[in-house]
Structures are given as C-alpha cells and as structure tokens.
Amino acid sequence: MTAYSFAAGPARLPDAVLERARDELFVRGVDGAATLERPFTGDAFRATLAHARERLATLLDLPPGYRILFLAGGAMHQFSLLPMNLLGTARCAAYADSGYWSQRAIDEARRYTEVVIAARYIGATPLAAPTTGRWHLPQGCAYCHITPNETVDGLAYPELPHTGAVPLVADATSCFLATPLDVTRFGLIYASAQKNLGIAGLTVLVVRDELLGRVAPHVPTAFSYRIQAQQDSTYNTPPTAAIHVAALVFDWIADNGGLTALAAANRRKAEGIYRVIDGSGGVYTAPVVPAHRSVTNIRFHLGDTALTERFVAEAEAHGLHHLRGHPRIGGLRASLYNAMPDAGASALAEFMADFARRNG
Template identity: 75%
Template sequence: MNPATAWNFAAGPARLPDAVLERARDGLFVRGADGASALERPFTGDAFRATLHSARERLAQLLELPAGYRVLFLAGGAMQQFALVPMNLLGGAQRAAYADSGYWAQRAIAEARRYCEVVAAPGFAGAAPLAAPPAGPWDLPADCAYCHITPNETVDGLAYPALPDTGEVPLVADATSCLLTAPLDLARFGLLYASAQKNLGVAGLCVLVVRADLLERAAPAVPAALSYRRQVEADSCLNTPPTLAIHLAGLVFDWIAESGGLAAMGAANRRKAATLYAAIDGSGGFYRAPVAAAHRSPVNVRFQLADEALVEPFLAAAASRGLHNLRGHRQVGGLRASLYNAMPQAGADALAGFMADFARRRG
C-alpha cells in the first residue's frame, strides 16, 4: 500500500502533519557544527531554551492566552494529571466536583477519590443516545476546590456542545483530544491539560495551562518535579523535560499557525466529521452512531454496525484499502475513526467512500 494513500485513524498516538515529519527529518535528526543534533544539546543551554520559548510563545498566540495564565510543558501524560490536579489544586479544601461524561472522566474520578471527596457535578445519563452533561449554570458546593470536566471523550465519541458555568468554582478540563482543534475561550478555565499525542505532537509530553492564582494551592508534600508552582518557577525545566516532544510540539504549533490557526482547524474538523456522520446517518441503519447528534465528537467519530458479525470483515476490508486503526475502544466495542488536526479531508473522504461501498456489498 502506498503510504500516500494509507490513513491512520488511531485515537492516539495519532497522525502527525506531513510537513512536521519533513521538518523534523531535516532539522532534528542531523548534526550541527558542534557535533550534536537538536535532540542531543543540553536542556539548560541557550539553543533548547530558545526552542522552549518559541513553542510557548506560539502556543500562547494560538490560544490567545489571557494575562495571568502560565504554560507548562511537562513529562508524562494526562493520566498523571489525574493525580497531580488534586495534589496541586485542593489547597485546604477536602472536596472537588467532577462531571461524569464517559470513560476518561470516570478514570479521572477514580484517581481523584484517592485524594479528596468527589462531589458529583451534572453528568450524562448513560443511556443511548449518549449526551454530554447539560450546559448552563451548575449549582456546585462553594467549598469545592475546582470542577473537573472532560469536554471530549475519545472512547465514547461524545463532546460538550458548550461549556458549563461553574461560578466561583474554577473549571478544570482534560482537553487531551480537543485542545487546538477549534477556538477556545481560555478565560473560562482555571486549568486545562492535554497529552500531546493527538493534536500537539508525540507521546511523552503534557501541556498544561493554569491561572497563576491557583499555583499557591499545592500540598506541601507534592514532590518538586510534580509541583505546578515549582515547574513554573523553573520554566518547565526543574527536571529534564521531554526535549524531543517539545521540539515536535513547536513544529506542530507552527504548522497550525501557518494553516490558518484554530479557526481553520475547527472548520476543517467540522467538515471531516460531517463527511463521516453523513455516511453513517445516510446508510439506512447499516451503520449507527450511539451519540445524540448535537453531542457527537468532531474528532472521535464512534459508530457501530447493525450486524456486529460484520465488524471483523469491515476491519479487514478497510485495512486492505489502506484504512487503519478503526477498531473501537475495548470498553465499548464497535468502530471509531479519529479525525485530529493532521488528518486531511482526503482521509475522511476515503473512509466515507469505503463505508458506502462496504454497505452496498454486505448490506
């Protein structure tokens, strides 16, 4: 299969933009006059610090970062933040609110219960068709240190149509699968975090944006390298940062800016998602989407076959056509196509065309 006509629909690690792969090949994996590649230079040196500063500045531009917010580039993934958020944000509080919107929200809730009492924020009913928690004002206890949401559930294929109003309780989000996929009103959040391997680069990096006034809440026992405040003070370099992932993230941020920014990403992602949801809804019931139309994720398209016996033949036939990693998460089964920023419209078109052909042949 020609790599130019093969498409990776994995939920993560996901496809990188072609231009980023080319720039990485030409710029990161070659030795300079000092005998070192970009990846071999010390993280304390001027060259890497310039790369770090450039990546942070470009990200701040893309996000239209409000005054009073700080950006961190941390080693690890989002699951690590399931513990670090309560460790860093509880302060003297004993409770935090969490909204259950699906698989990853439930994982965050389970980890948070090790550190505090979890107050249930509005959640989803769990019945089909699936829907995100309601928008509008949420009546939360004033003693909650924060309210945590997962605005895009990669497993469930569900997304919040709008953000809730949590009043004086800071809103915290696991934005791993949706950060940089569309414009975002960052001032609505006290903190958000995202693993890099979906829209920001490669696995091993977590980007975190936090309102500065929240940095004083960390428990005294938080290890230095895991303290948001200490990492801000050390410019994300209290310990050796994931230098390769930061280099690549900077290249991705540049590509997004050169491609029109977050407005362009959002428009492209809506078009791609509309292509696949039209293929699902127009199949006469051969394919089914379990999520209510207004709550469907624009980047993780989850669907099922009316005849589950056709799942394995579908996956095999898709792979033979260069359409890979379409199996749904093991917890929910079915099928899933992830359409992150780096997936071009041609990939969505190829999958939609295959789906129509498969339905004609096997329906």
C-alpha cells in the same frame, strides 16, 4: 494507494512536521550534537522552549494571568497531580461524569479528596453529555473538572458549563487546538501531546497564576505546578524531543490558518463520515445524540455486528487502518485529529458508503 491511520493515539502527525523533524531534529550540527541531543540547559533548547510557549500563547490568544507549562508524562499523571496541586485547604473537588476518561479521573481523585459529582452523562443509548447551564457546586469546592471530549465514548460537550467562582478544569487531550477556545472560562486546561500537539511523553498545561499557590506541602518538587512555573518547566529534564515536535506542530497550525481554519476543516471531515452513517439505512449506527457527537472521535457500530471483522479487514485492504473501537465498548471508531487530511476522511467515507451498498 495512500494509507491513513485513524488511531485514537498516538495519532498522525502533519506531513510537513515529519519532513521538518527529519531535516531539523535528526541531523548533527557543528557541535557534534543533533538537536535532540543538546542539553536542556543550553541556549538552543531554551530558544525552542520559548518559541513553543510564545507560539502556543498566540494560537490561544492567551490573556494575561496564565502560565503555559510543558510537563513530562501523559494526562493520566494529571489525574493525581490535579488534587495535589489545586486542593489547597478545600474539602472536596467536583467532577462531571461524561464517560470513560472522566470516570478514570474521578477514581484517581478519590484517592486524595472527597469527590462531588457535579453532573452525569446520559448513559443509555443514545448517549448525551451532561446537561450544562449553571451547575450548583458545594461551598468549599476546590475546582470542577470536565472532560469536554470523551475519546472512547465519541461524545463531546455542546457547550461549557458555568461553575461560578469555582475554577473550571478541563482534560482537553482529544480536542485541544482543534477549535478556538475561550481560555478565560478555565482555571486550568491540560492535554497530552499525542493527539493534536505532537508525540507521546508531553502534557501541556495552561493554568491561571492564582491557582499556583494551592500546592500541598507534601507534593514531590518535580510534580509541583508552582515550582515548574518558577523554573520555566525545566526543574527536571523536560521531554525535549516532544517539546521540539510540539513547536513544529504549533508552527504548522499557524501556517495553516490557526484554530479557526482547523475547526472548519475538522467539522467538514466529520460531517462527511456522519453523513454516510446517518444515510446508511441502519448498516451503521452512531450511538450519540447528534448535537453531542464528537467531531474528533467518531464512534459507530455495524447494525449487524457479525460484519465488524469483515469491515475492518476490507478497510485495511483499502489502506484505512486502526478503526477498531476501544476494547471497553467494541465497535468502530475513526479519530480525525488536526493532521488527518481531507483526503483521508474522504477515503474513509467513500469506503463506508461502498461497504454499506454491498452489505445493506
């Protein structure tokens, strides 16, 4: 029996990436060092860093005028670093409230600046993302932040808002590289690696050059986007292991048809599970409006909540692991990042259908 992890993160890596990592990263070379042990100032790591950047730029069809940064830490670090680096002389920043992670970002930003709520999600069941269209933002607003895929809430924006001259900033941690993306719509995109990019400890930023001049004078040098851009993400020791793995993941994405092919595969995996939920006669419920459902993080509940523990136990016995929902909201959640194969999603859908027949 093949086992599958549906954890929200750290998430599954592609099997081919695990094999390459074993063969390329953990073997000592003629210099007595494994790849992961070589200095970040040396030619070998610099070549890996350049390859990762070039491969990612190709996958994104990155236009001129943007930089790719590979920074230590997770997306939560950026909740503080964004206002430090992007406020400039502005008096406020705008944030859209779409659920748990956007609320965490809002709370942190309020430590540094006035926060204007640009839009709110519909918090009563069924959930829906904030209404998009053209958002009217106050004069002097530094940027507008969105979380296009809410990992906890299982909710995703069906389209991007229009913010006019105000740069759009996105925490794309759960959906980055899961589908093609028009980078020109954004001033800055950031994403932790442990969902679709590799292993924890790395955050990737894609930032418009013109925004790099806004950093506040008091920002610690290692946290300055401008300094890190000038120093090729190596002002301080970068998370070398995570960057090596990310480079392998970028190769895997390219070898498997790029973002268009992954988007089709991800949609197919999610549709199979949502089909079981919607056809279960109420054994399962999905609390999000269908057009706003996340393809990446499928949130659902049992109509009879007393069956939740039985569901989890039986799923694990079938090799289907880490299906509990976030502690804040309970229920169940299946995260289907890029590396989840069709066979894993199908195994979960088949188990869910059988469980519904036996308990409906």
